[in-house]
Amino acid sequence: MNRREFLNSALAASTAMFAPAVIGQAAPRVVVVGGGFAGASCARALRNAGPRIAVTLVEASATFTACPFSNAVIAGLRELSAQQFTYERLIADGISLVRATASAIDAQARQVTLADGTRLPYDRLVLAPGIDIRWDALPGYGESVAERMPHAWKAGEQTLLLRRQLESMEDGGLVVISAPANPFRCPPGPYERASLIAHYLKARKPRSKLIVLDAKDAFSKQRLFQNAWTELYAGLLEWIPLSKGGKVISVDAATNTLATDFGRHRAAVANVIPPQKAGRIAEAAGVADRSGWCPVDPASFESKLQPGIHVIGDAAIAGAMPKSAFAANAQAKVCAEAMAVLLNGGVPSAPKMINTCYSLVSPDYGISVAGVYRPADGQLTEVPGSGGVSPVDAPRATRALEAAMAEGWFRTITGEVFG
């Protein structure tokens, strides 16, 4: 074989990866952009929903770092490696993994353009880009400032940075967390984080103080969190709501200060959880509306703005469903089934989905919120009479059981998606 023949056969082999040669009709092609809980779940579910569908997953990172339980990493209760997963099992399932960033979408030509100019044609596209930080939404904050005042709202280096800052802080220091207005990724997340950081401070730096500055007056599992704070972290953790001047209006990286309309808080450690929007590619694809998030059909997760493109996970406007890993996984499976039906010329049936979010208030004190959802009047709505939060008066044994269930859920979902 000469050099040219070799190159031609190599080219043919690489092309075959994206468009398997099929006698008779060509196999339908689905491209999934984003390998988080939503995208990786969807790629895998597609292998079951329609084995003849050629599935390509576009993801820039070789390793996925999961956000659920990353608050435990910040508090020194867990290592980041326990949060990390690879795509080997997805490749073994027959999913074509393309290690690249999607830079543009042509919805008319049905093509994804990668950062290196490569184009991937698709019959249906799934966008699962998660969140991006709205860097321009908080005066004084920005990408370089996040190296000093971490957001740690995408797990990885930011998680470790916040942990190191807490570890090197002297006893007696002030930790400030700023929580954004709705909607944002993981509604109970800031309060779980506050709880676990308070747990760390209580054990290791008991003269320190933690303040949560909140742009809201209410939050997920509020009564359960506040009861637990009184029980476990009285005098250590203070929550300041919007109506008491909690909304952060600017930050100053030089002095590590967060400003509200009512005053300034100079922090030893400042964790700024900023306003967010759908991941960048959503805007480039024209599937995000003026809110920055993506309106979708509640049965198929097809974009209401661009036919042929489905949006799942944190980027989607999913009605009453929160932006959680559990919801992303449920939406991914529903979306995969719906796409298989649509590619076969059918009409997807109405789905029913569940969300369950556990939060740890301390390592052996778990609380949860659960919901059951179905489409009604064009959006995902809670089934009346179902769902809700853990009982307010539950014994500590129940809290310990919920903490164990939280760990069990994480193992199941990551096993299903990446194992």
Add this chain to the structure above:
Amino acid sequence: MRALVAAAVAVGWIVPSSAAPPAGAAACSGCHAASTRVATPVARLAGRDPADIVKAMREFREGARPATVMDRIAKGFTDEEVQAIAAWYAGKR
């Protein structure tokens, strides 16, 4: 119409690997793995007798069985939905 749909499925280029999961089943598997491969402390439903699942869900809904989240979730499903989900899990290995 039904014959037409059946014919379309028979000649369709997408051959389902197994029956599509019933409404709700896909979300149950967020905690209760659809495969016995996954090791977890959460109750295993894959391969279980459907009658056990139907009975448990009815008791969760009525508050007759100790629960953490299942009492809240069971209230969102009808008997028919639970039966379909239980039958789907019974066929999983």
